Amino acid sequence: xxxxxRLFINDVSPRDGLQNEASFVPTADKIALxxxxxxxxxxxxxxxxxxxxxxxPALADAxxxxxxxxxxxxxxxxxxxxxxxxxxxxLECRVxxxxxxxxxxxxxxxxxxxMTRAQxxxxxxxxxxxxxxxxxxxxVSLSCSFGCPMEGDVDPGEVMRLADHFVGRGATGITLxxxxxxxxxxxxxxxxxxxxxxxxxxxxxxxxxxxxxMALANVMAAAQAxxxxxxASLGGLGGCPYAPGASGNACTEDMVHMLELxxxxxxxxxxxxxxxxxxxxxxxxxxxxxxMVRAGRRDRRHPVPASFEEIRARAxxxxxx
Amino acid sequence: xxxxxRLFINDVSPRDGLQNEASFVPTADKIALxxxxxxxxxxxxxxxxxxxxxxxPALADAxxxxxxxxxxxxxxxxxxxxxxxxxxxxLECRVxxxxxxxxxxxxxxxxxxxMTRAQxxxxxxxxxxxxxxxxxxxxVSLSCSFGCPMEGDVDPGEVMRLADHFVGRGATGITLxxxxxxxxxxxxxxxxxxxxxxxxxxxxxxxxxxxxxMALANVMAAAQAxxxxxxASLGGLGGCPYAPGASGNACTEDMVHMLELxxxxxxxxxxxxxxxxxxxxxxxxxxxxxxMVRAGRRDRRHPVPASFEEIRARAxxxxxx
Numbered sequence: 031x032x033x034x035x036r037l038f039i040n041d042v043s044p045r046d047g048l049q050n051e052a053s054f055v056p057t058a059d060k061i062a063l064x065x066x067x068x069x070x071x072x073x074x075x076x077x078x079x080x081x082x083x084x085x086x087p088a089l090a091d092a093x094x095x096x097x098x099x100x101x102x103x104x105x106x107x108x109x110x111x112x113x114x115x116x117x118x119x120x121l122e123c124r125v126x127x128x129x130x131x132x133x134x135x136x137x138x139x140x141x142x143x144x145m146t147r148a149q150x151x152x153x154x155x156x157x158x159x160x161x162x163x164x165x166x167x168x169x170v171s172l173s174c175s176f177g178c179p180m181e182g183d184v185d186p187g188e189v190m191r192l193a194d195h196f197v198g199r200g201a202t203g204i205t206l207x208x209x210x211x212x213x214x215x216x217x218x219x220x221x222x223x224x225x226x227x228x229x230x231x232x233x234x235x236x237x238x239x240x241x242x243x244m245a246l247a248n249v250m251a252a253a254q255a256x257x258x259x260x261x262a263s264l265g266g267l268g269g270c271p272y273a274p275g276a277s278g279n280a281c282t283e284d285m286v287h288m289l290e291l292x293x294x295x296x297x298x299x300x301x302x303x304x305x306x307x308x309x310x311x312x313x314x315x316x317x318x319x320x321x322m323v324r325a326g327r328r329d330r331r332h333p334v335p336a337s338f339e340e341i342r343a344r345a346x347x348x349x350x351x
Numbered sequence: 352x353x354x355x356x357r358l359f360i361n362d363v364s365p366r367d368g369l370q371n372e373a374s375f376v377p378t379a380d381k382i383a384l385x386x387x388x389x390x391x392x393x394x395x396x397x398x399x400x401x402x403x404x405x406x407x408p409a410l411a412d413a414x415x416x417x418x419x420x421x422x423x424x425x426x427x428x429x430x431x432x433x434x435x436x437x438x439x440x441x442l443e444c445r446v447x448x449x450x451x452x453x454x455x456x457x458x459x460x461x462x463x464x465x466m467t468r469a470q471x472x473x474x475x476x477x478x479x480x481x482x483x484x485x486x487x488x489x490x491v492s493l494s495c496s497f498g499c500p501m502e503g504d505v506d507p508g509e510v511m512r513l514a515d516h517f518v519g520r521g522a523t524g525i526t527l528x529x530x531x532x533x534x535x536x537x538x539x540x541x542x543x544x545x546x547x548x549x550x551x552x553x554x555x556x557x558x559x560x561x562x563x564x565m566a567l568a569n570v571m572a573a574a575q576a577x578x579x580x581x582x583a584s585l586g587g588l589g590g591c592p593y594a595p596g597a598s599g600n601a602c603t604e605d606m607v608h609m610l611e612l613x614x615x616x617x618x619x620x621x622x623x624x625x626x627x628x629x630x631x632x633x634x635x636x637x638x639x640x641x642x643m644v645r646a647g648r649r650d651r652r653h654p655v656p657a658s659f660e661e662i663r664a665r666a667x668x669x670x671x672x
Binding site: 322 | 567
């Protein structure tokens, strides 16, 4: 391989990770986490969500977080925006990008967002109009793009139609979300290739979960299919709390570790990233699913046992005997 | 894709899994496990190890296990054979195949087997001579084929030299083992392709661990590179107890789930396999890392919430209002 292909990693842990924590992470700790993530080569950080504090108390400090962080040039600080009220709050906090969400599955959308897809789409259209007026770019995340835990398979055509709807209204990015870990590599490659072939000027991001162990296989398949942007969560924190069986966003440090090994340039400083992840358990009070935190990089050297020279001497003595 | 490519799955849980359990699994339970695995399309089962009962008390019942199982035609019952004494015991029990092991890394071989590689190779040569005389096929598993946790990278040329040594002495199969989860997909594809190109009449098996989250990505890369045989362990049980940082054999049911989804024919009945894995926690007294046990297949349907019709009615009422 000559020139390495550049990929762009979006860490969603401050939002998608922390919103699922049982205990409230203090605002200062959230800010420290985002500031740490800002300096290590991530292209985008989903910093918080401007949801109703009653709906998600864990992120009730969205405004304080956005105002408290030290913005690093080049890093896009995005936030999840559920509705017009959230969008107004987000604009006051000068978020760099709105991330809007709805589901490809009618059942999942109703269960998760309490709206029909048609209602969600028109509510998001209003948010997009506001964003357009304010000059803020919009990314739309399509949940259940690879299957719904209640409905089963979803029609890839429906994914394309929703993407087309939002791209037509000015979305600059679309994220295809494997919300409950139903995606598999050939499916990911097929849908991403189809998407890339149609939406030539739209940033495509892939968001996968490791629910069925295929997160990194899916990421590899997507990268080979031409996807250049990936969501991931530090430590593997988070997932969708409403989706049955959901667990585990793909882990940022495990993903970067693999992508760099197979020849991509993620731009991320892996050791610094792992250092961030190492601090998570004390921040949130429990272990994280990260393999890097447990095992370290593949080039981590373990010491030989203290008795090694003795073992060798005894082995060689057998030959002499 | 027209005709699906046939893969062959070797479950190593009765040996590589159970030998790492803290408590002794009763012989009858081991036999029941192997008998259950025999009827679901696995091509090969590593049933036990004929090691010294003092070295590994967990497998002290190797002979009783081999004599107690009900052999299913077409399934190869293999056993790990550490030395001549073990080989003699294994022959008495009519194992179908010997699986011999040594490490590509001198440091790992000394630490793990208390012998230099040269000593291991000549000890295994004696076992192979015995096997040849008895007409029993031999597979040689090369530990640390993708890296050593103490030495770091290993020379792929050394892997090839050791494979050549054993193929030259009649080994019918070689297993390239990622003993501590250091392998990554491009490395796996490169080494496997090189091996397949040289050893045309030797069965190549890949044995990977999920220590760094890349097990299934590595398996996919290997399958695409032409590998047709894979080791895996029910429930993801086991790993190498002597290797620092080692954890988690690739999980059989997670692997079969992915391989079938991406278009390969594993020959394995996935639901029956998951049913076997579901019984493991009660057998061994702790949870297993299997994603299938936790989340189920991707086509598992979750019920809609009891309040779903109410949610929908309330949503639709908003439109009417």
